[in-house]
Amino acid sequence: MKKLLMLLLAAVLAMSVLSACGGNGSNEGSSKVPAEDDGVESQTGSGEHKEVVLTAWYMAIDGIDPYYEAWGNAVTEKYPWISIEFEALTADAIAEKFAVACATGTTPDLYLDGYSRIAPAVHANLTIDLTQVVEANKDRFYSEQKDGIVNGQNRYIAISDGAPYCLVTNMTLAKELGIADMLPEDMETWSYTDFLDMLRAAKAAKPDVIPTSLYAGSKSGDAWYYSWFLGNGANITNEELTATVINDDGNREAALEVLEVFKTMIDEGLVPGGCASLVDTDVESMFYTGNMLFYPSAYNKVTQMNKLMQEGTCAEFEVDAVAMPTFQGEKSPVTVSWGSDGVVGFGNNGHENEARMAIEVLVSTPQLREDLIRTRGNLSVMSDCIIEYDTEQISSVMARGADYGGRCATSSFGIRESWWSDFRETFYVQLQDFFVGNIDAETMLANWQNTGNEVIAAALTTE
Secondary structure, eight states, X not given: OHHHHHHHHHHHHHHTOOSOOSOOOEEEEEEEOOOOOSSSOOSOSSSEEEEEEEEEEEEOOTTOHHHHHHHHHHHHHHSTTEEEEEEEEOHHHHHHHHHHHHHHTOOOSEEEEEHHHHHHHHHTTOBOOOHHHHHHTGGGBSSOOOSSEETTEEOOEEEEEOOOEEEEEEHHHHHHTTOGGGSOTTSSOOBHHHHHHHHHHHHHHOTTOBOOOOOOSSSTTHHHHHHHHHHTTOOSBOTTSSXXXXXXXXXXXXXXXXXXXXXXXXXXXXXXXXGGGOOHHHHHHHHHTTOBSEEEEETHHHHHHHHHHHHTSSOOOOEEEEOOXXXXXXXXXXXXXXXXXXXXXXXXXXXXXXXXXXXXXXXXXXXXXXXXXXXXXXXXXXTTOOOOOSSHHHHHHHHHHHHHHHHHEEOTTTTTSTXXXXXXXXXXXXXXXHHTTSXXXXXXXXXXXXXXXXXXXXXXXXO
16 A cells, blocks of 8 residues: 555656546535635636535544634635535544545645645645735734745645644642652753653552553654654754664764663563554553653643543643653753644645635634644744633743744754655654564664665655
8 A cells, every 4th residue: 555655646746737636526506795805816706606615634633623613614704605524534544545635636625734744745736826825914924934835836834833742741640659859940951861760750659650651553653753863962864854864873872872761661661561552642542541640742732631621531630741851961852843734725626716715714814723723732823823821831831832842843854855754654663673672773773774765765866
């Protein structure tokens, strides 16, 4: 299946397919409504519009569905002949389904996701031109759009920036175990020794507690691991983004230090058994019980947890976040950001202009974006979007996260490149073998670098 997807997507990249494939998706009937123009051209000048149902895909996140529905309602209120049908996709399903859709010309009219997954479609000229929307709303943005520019056209619009990765912390449990004072005062600078000692202390204070967990059962959540390597000074790719360098001199030692921490956690029982087959959502469920100290995730989980507690779908406890440790613990570590999250449109179904109009409603309506961004726990890229959280404690944590991300987050190691989806496939297969003891740390790094270079080389050859 993977080889088939690569061949299909390669064909799309080569041909830059822009033709429609199938019907226009319009329903019978029409509405006589005056055409409106907010920097977006109307499809007809007659005032008569056939009813259009747009399709939209987005990643499933607890509590976010009503806010996408609110966007759909806002679009219909402004353009009564347009409605949106939404489909939420899990983190594991969305990448493959979107890749297949791009390769076969079956994309939805609207797609919302991180730019790293969207980038291949943008650079294949599959997405519609949104320059009009950007120009009409340019005063809202903090700065010029940097992602999704192809031949001077905006083929993607960023809505928010991703939250920095970290260790989401059950502070209630830390206080109950009497180990809260082992956290770094600034919640950023601590060593591997400090971290391991806190995990050991948690286990000693309560034998059935889960100090934290590792996982390698699927590619979801891999950016958390990349943060460990980058935070400890091990570069994954070179500056030109033309090769993997994790096993090169100058990076290998720092990367081996990271892997030694993971091995220690497994050997000492500081993480649940069977890490190689666990996925990030398995670990998430463990954290929801209130009996796990550290959850491998990002700052956005702090806001999402509060929503779950209000709904009664997880235990109630105080949630905070601390940066990953480094070997020496002397400086704030670099952390990964997926870059921006945003929206694109497609013209496959003959609804290019309606898709553009729907996107313009989202971009021009602060309240719609505020609700989406607050639920995701991301950071707004527009000055008219003021994010208010439910409690002062959450606001304080998120403000710290925004400051930390602004100083230390990076997405410049290839995560926004068109080849990243294939590159990330090379990581977990090696981590799984390392976790179960089939290979040692040195072999893992060598294998990862070799297979990563193959992916990058293949991608650069086709450009």
